[in-house]
Structures are given as C-alpha cells and as structure tokens.
Amino acid sequence: MTENRRETFRLGERTIRRMGYGAMQLAGPGVFGPPKDHATALAVLREAVASGVNHIDTSDFYGPHVTNRLIREALFPYADDLVIVTKVGAVRGADASWNPAQSPAELTQAVHDNLRNLGVDALEIVNLRVMGRVHEPSEGSIAAQFSALAALQRQGLIRHLGLSNVTTAQIAEASAIAPVVCVQNNYNVIHRDDDTLIDQLAARNIAYVPFFPLGGFTPLQSSTLSHVAARVGATARQVALAWLLQRSPNILLIPGTSSLGHLRENLAAAELTLPEPALSALEAIRTEAGNPPPARHD
Ligand SMILES: NC(=O)c1ccc[n+]([C@@H]2O[C@H](COP(=O)([O-])OP(=O)(O)OC[C@H]3O[C@@H](n4cnc5c(N)ncnc54)[C@H](OP(=O)(O)O)[C@@H]3O)[C@@H](O)[C@H]2O)c1
Numbered sequence: 001m002t003e004n005r006r007e008t009f010r011l012g013e014r015t016i017r018r019m020g021y022g023a024m025q026l027a028g029p030g031v032f033g034p035p036k037d038h039a040t041a042l043a044v045l046r047e048a049v050a051s052g053v054n055h056i057d058t059s060d061f062y063g064p065h066v067t068n069r070l071i072r073e074a075l076f077p078y079a080d081d082l083v084i085v086t087k088v089g090a091v092r093g094a095d096a097s098w099n100p101a102q103s104p105a106e107l108t109q110a111v112h113d114n115l116r117n118l119g120v121d122a123l124e125i126v127n128l129r130v131m132g133r134v135h136e137p138s139e140g141s142i143a144a145q146f147s148a149l150a151a152l153q154r155q156g157l158i159r160h161l162g163l164s165n166v167t168t169a170q171i172a173e174a175s176a177i178a179p180v181v182c183v184q185n186n187y188n189v190i191h192r193d194d195d196t197l198i199d200q201l202a203a204r205n206i207a208y209v210p211f212f213p214l215g216g217f218t219p220l221q222s223s224t225l226s227h228v229a230a231r232v233g234a235t236a237r238q239v240a241l242a243w244l245l246q247r248s249p250n251i252l253l254i255p256g257t258s259s260l261g262h263l264r265e266n267l268a269a270a271e272l273t274l275p276e277p278a279l280s281a282l283e284a285i286r287t288e289a290g291n292p293p294p295a296r297h298d
Contacts, residue, residue, distance in 0.1 A: 020055030022254035
C-alpha cells in the first residue's frame with residue numbers, strides 16, 4: 001500500500017493507514033473458542049501487517065482471549081507503527097453469550113486482561129463498547145463507565161479513548177469527561193444511519209470506524225452493488241470498502257476475515273477509486289433496501 005494523505009489518518013498520536021484489519025473473525029464459530037485453522041489465523045495477521053496494515057481492531061472478549069493471544073503470537077514484538085485498538089464492556093458466558101460488563105471493576109479487569117494477553121504495558125486505544133440494542137445504540141448515560149476508563153487512562157494504562165455503539169448525545173457526554181479519538185458504530189454502504197454523525201465527527205477530526213463494513217454476520221446483498229462491481233471490474237466487497245474510503249476522510253476500515261484470499265481482496269480495495277457515475281449508482285441502494293434516501297453523501 002502506498003501512503004499519502006488520502007490513505008492515512010491521525011489517530012491519537014499516531015498516523016495510520018485508513019485500510020486496517022478487524023481480528024474478530026479469527027476466533028472460532030460465533031466468535032467463540034479457538035480458530036478453525038490456527039496456522040492460517042497467524043498467516044492472516046502476518047500478511048496483513050506485511051502488506052502495510054498498521055491498524056488492527058480486537059477485543060479480549062473475542063474468543064474470549066483468543067484473538068489477542070493470536071495477535072501476540074503472530075506479531076510480538078510489535079512494529080513501532082502498529083496501532084492495536086481494543087474494546088471493553090462485555091464478557092462471554094460459557095454458552096458463548098455476550099453479556100454487559102460495564103462496572104468500574106469489570107472495566108478495570110478487562111483492561112488488565114487486554115494488557116496481559118496482548119503483552120503490552122499500555123493500550124494504545126480502548127473503546128468503551130456500549131451494549132445498547134446489540135448492534136445499534138440506544139440512549140442512556142455512559143458517564144460512569146467512561147469515567148472509569150478515564151481514570152485508567154490517567155494511571156497510564158490507556159493512551160487514548162474511543163467509543164463504540166453510541167449516539168451523538170453519548171459522544172458529547174463522554175467528550176466532556178475525556179477526549180474521544182474514535183467512534184466505532186455499525187455502518188456500511190447499505191446501513192447508513194450514521195451519515196450525519198460521520199460528517200460531524202469529520203469536522204472534529206475524530207475517526208469513524210464502521211463495524212460490519214461488509215455486512216458482518218449478514219453479508220451485504222444488493223443487485224446495485226453487484227452491477228457497479230461488474231462495471232468497475234472489482235468485486236462487490238471491494239466496491240463496498242472503496243465506497244467507505246471515499247465517503248469521508250475520517251473513515252478507517254477494519255474489514256474482518258479469517259481467509260488469506262479474502263484479506264488480499266479486501267486490501268486491494270484501497271487501490272480502487274470509484275468514478276462519479278458509480279457513486280451515483282450506489283445511491284440507489286437505499287431505495288432498493290426500502291430505506292429513505294440519505295440526508296447527505298459526498
Ligand atoms: N464494536 C463492535 O461492536 C464490533 C462489532 C462487530 C465487529 N467489530 C469489529 O469490526 C471488524 C469488522 O466486522 P466483522 O468482521 O464483524 O464484519 P465484516 O468485516 O463486515 O464482514 C466479515 C465477514 O465477511 C466475510 N468476508 C470478509 N472478506 C470477504 C471477502 N473478500 N469475500 C467474501 N467474504 C468476506 C468474513 O468471512 P471470512 O472469514 O470467510 O472471510 C466474515 O464472515 C471485526 O473484525 C471487529 O474487529 C466491532
């Protein structure tokens with residue numbers, strides 16, 4: 001990957017490439033237990049970094065502990081430019097359930113679990129994952145949780161803080177407690193609830209990191225997307241990722257995959273520039289999906 005202003009973003013104190021990698025898919029089925037292929041999981045991580053990825057998204061509750069331990073096994077000692085972003089706020093049940101863990105004691109435990117399993121003295125960025133309506137945010141104060149993380153930041157265990165699955169009001173509430181450097185919410189070329197929020201964060205130089213950029217557990221399905229992909233000579237996944245990169249300069253990508261082939265396909269999307277007719281054609285997706293047209297798209 002080449003490096004210029006279009007392809008990089010200042011995240012906290014670090015400049016990272018906008019095309020990153022999300023490690024969640026490396027854990028076993030249902031993001032629980034060991035990977036289906038340990039050697040391939042390590043190879044995916046190593047090839048991502050060798051290809052220029054210097055932003056990896058993870059959590060100690062993926063597995064649990066699995067993706068962090070794979071990252072450490074594959075990449076430790078870490079390259080100076082590698083930024084590992086983790087998230088806290090949930091624990092896994094023995095039945096693979098995802099349960100809130102938002103008390104100060106639970107958040108502190110989660111930070112120490114991440115430090116130990118990643119093998120670092122301080123975490124570069126920690127996102128508070130608010131549970132909301134599972135993959136959508138809902139209103140409610142997050143002051144107690146975010147204050148607990150801000151205290152750990154003051155102790156030097158966390159360099160920067162972010163938020164995940166949050167509303168505009170929650171970002172404002174948290175920002176009054178400590179600086180927020182990134183927001184990680186559910187967003188992609190079809191699911192565009194955060195269009196206004198992305199523009200607001202861009203104006204404040206806060207990164208927006210969409211989770212489910214390829215649809216997550218429900219892969220993106222759209223005839224418009226397929227038609228545009230055929231026209232520009234790319235795959236539908238590459239068009240979905242390239243569209244995000246062009247949507248706003250503060251969008252950072254963390255597509256998740258457990259496959260070397262998919263990793264290569266996804267990283268190549270950073271080289272794809274969608275022409276104006278393709279961008280216009282992609283606007284039809286909202287109507288196709290039965291949604292109202294977006295408020296803004298540039
Ligand atoms: N903050 C949060 O609450 C939250 C929630 C979910 C995820 N995340 C983060 O966001 C990252 C991205 O989300 P995600 O991994 O759930 O969803 P995603 O990136 O939208 O999609 C991943 C899915 O697409 C498949 N895939 C990836 N590349 C492909 C390709 N080129 N062709 C065909 N299929 C492909 C993957 O399967 P294969 O493994 O077979 O490629 C996997 O099933 C995660 O890794 C995680 O780090 C955060």
